[in-house]
Amino acid sequence: MDDLGETARPTRAVQAVRAEAPSRPTRAGTLRERRAAVLSPSYRLFYSEPVELVAGRGAHLFDAQGRDFLDMYNNVPAIGHSHPGVARAVAAQAATLNTHTRYLTAGLVDYAEALLDTFPAELDRVTFACSGSEAVDLALRMARCATGRRGIIVSAHAYHGTTALAAAVSPSLGPDNPLGPEVVTVDPPDPAEAPGDFAARVAAAADRLEESGAGAACLLADSIFSSDGVRPGPVGALPAAAAQVRARGGLWVADEVQPGFGRTGAMWGFERHTGASRDAAGGAGISGAGASGVAGSGTVTGGAVARDGEPGEAGGADDVPDIAVLGKPMGNGMPISAVIHREALGREFGQRVRYFNTFGGSPVSIAAAQVVLATVLGEDLPGRAARLGERIARGMADTGAFSQVRYAGLFAGAQLDSAERAQAVVDALRARRVLISASGAGGDVLKVRPPLIVDDDDIDRFLTELDAALAEVGR
Ligand SMILES: Cc1ncc(COP(=O)(O)O)c(C=O)c1O
Structure with missing residues (x-):
């Protein structure tokens, strides 16, 4: 021995x-003590005084005493907590048939057709999975297979998920989470930059990967850079960066887990950068944004609003990602995610590697996803996100407490000067029964991301309570 x-x-x-x-x-003991006694040490709770929930409806959550919390943070129940249409569809499907994708079922194909109709024509195939992490993992494996390259470029504080490969491209998990040997990070776009600045950083990263022998398989980018502190602009940064990677034989993988399904005011987050949306997306694309810039998207610094600029010519094939990854709101809480790609790109992977996901794309998850897609398109939730997002961003900026409010649709990041202040505001709002959180490399950005069905009364309540919380914490 x-x-x-x-x-x-x-x-x-x-x-x-x-x-x-x-x-x-x-x-x-208390629920909190019993939880700590049985759950893994990895678990975390939100807020210094955690919230115990028993029910949800629309943009509202309720505790055991029946108190109503305004949810300004959850992007998963995009069409509302406990949506009755989703609940009915799930219950009916669960009572009828729940199998997997190795049988012919009409719902799977109907949904795949309807989903692909919201993408530019080049993106013509879908693979279903259960979580964003699984879909990111699969997308990276496909990108490596198709390009014969290993390197992956991500933003400096990116989060892409929990599998070994997704965690290896998630620097926001901290220094004890080692990045993969072929992973290179770049600073995210900044609204004050020209689109080409981010592209230049990506080009330099791709060159480094080329010199290392790994080559650049892909740029993997959350189309709104949420964990980097919400960075929707400048418009054009993503396709310009993608062009650099493509010139070196790599691909553009758009992580739409956060911005997808209408949150940013366009159906897909990458559309804000490219104008590549389809008319079938319920007119939700940015092509009709008008002369003042992208609808419902921009940066407020001090009192000045800089609307994000216009994208380039709409719909060029170069503006379409090679792969898009969907998740979170896709099933409004049911576990479903997807990898969308060009047929040719997945051909070799499909022939050489068997992919079967037991629960991915099950009839029950598909039933939920069908209601979500129909609601997002039928009620023009992207348009609503653009309109209401503008209200939230301007209202937050009007408090005078933030050096910058960056926003696209119903996704806002409000910049404070320290993580402590951000946490204090988050906790003060929680005490006022309004739920948000903080984000960014410094933890100093308030992240506001309500369900897409939030209404004007909810926003009035949010802005009133924010004002009071800021007064309490000190501006
Ligand atoms: C941008 C992004 N990609 C991927 C994921 C992983 O998704 P999931 O938690 O469903 O595995 C997340 C989750 O927060 C995310 O924000």
Whole structure:
């Protein structure tokens, strides 16, 4: 045993496992204590005083005392918490048939057709999975297979998920989460920059990957750079950066898990940069944005509003991502995600590697997704997001508390000067029963991202409570 040497010595964690006698914790105490006694140490709770929820409806959540919390943060229940149409569709499908994608079922094909109709024609195939992480993972494997390259370029504080590969491209998980050896980070776009500045950083990263021998398989970018502190602009930054990667044999993978399904005022986040939307997206594309810039998107610095500029010529094939990854709001809480790609791009992967996801695209998840898509398009939720997002961003800027409010549709990032202040505002709002959170590399950006069906009364309440919270914390 001894001659196995130093490397064979168990780690401290393993020693602890061997040394500590197992004990079944008592099933007593507060809910918070019982939770801590049974859940893995990885779990975190929001807010210094966590919220215990028992119900949700629309943009509202309710605790056991029946108190109403305004949800200004959840992007998953995009068409509203406990949406009755989703609940009915899920219940009916669960009571009828729930299998997987290896049988012929009409709902799967109907939904795939309807979903692909919201994308530019080049994106003509879909693979279903259960979570954004799984879809990111698959997209990266496809990109590596199609390009024969290994390198992946991501933004400096990106988050792309929980699988080994998705975590390896998620620098926001911190220094103890090692990035993959072929992962290179670039600073995210800044609204004050020209679109070409981000592209130049991406080009330099791709060159580094080329020199290392890995080559650039893809630029993987959240189309609104949410975990980088919400960075929707400048318009044009993404396709310009993609052009640099493509010139070096790589692909553009658009992570639409956060901005997708209308949140940013366009059906898909990449459309804000490219004008590549389809008319079938319920007129939700940015092509009709008008002369003043992209509808419902811009940056407010001090009192001055800079609307995001116009995208370039609409619909050029170069403006369409090679792969788009969808998730979160897709099933309004049911676990469904997707990788959208060009047929040719997935051909080799499909022939060489079998992909089967037991629960991905199950009839019950598809039933939920059908209601979501029909609601987003039928009620023009992207248009609504553009209109209401403008109100939220301007209202937040009017408080005078933020150096900048960056926004696209119903996704706003309000810049404060420290993580402590941001957390204090988040907690003060929570005490006033309004739920938001903070984001960004410095944790100093308030992240506001309500369900898409939030209404004007909700926004009045949010702005009133924000004003009071800021007065309490100090502007
Ligand atoms: C941009 C982005 N990509 C991927 C993911 C992973 O999605 P999921 O949590 O469904 O696995 C997330 C989750 O927050 C995300 O924000």
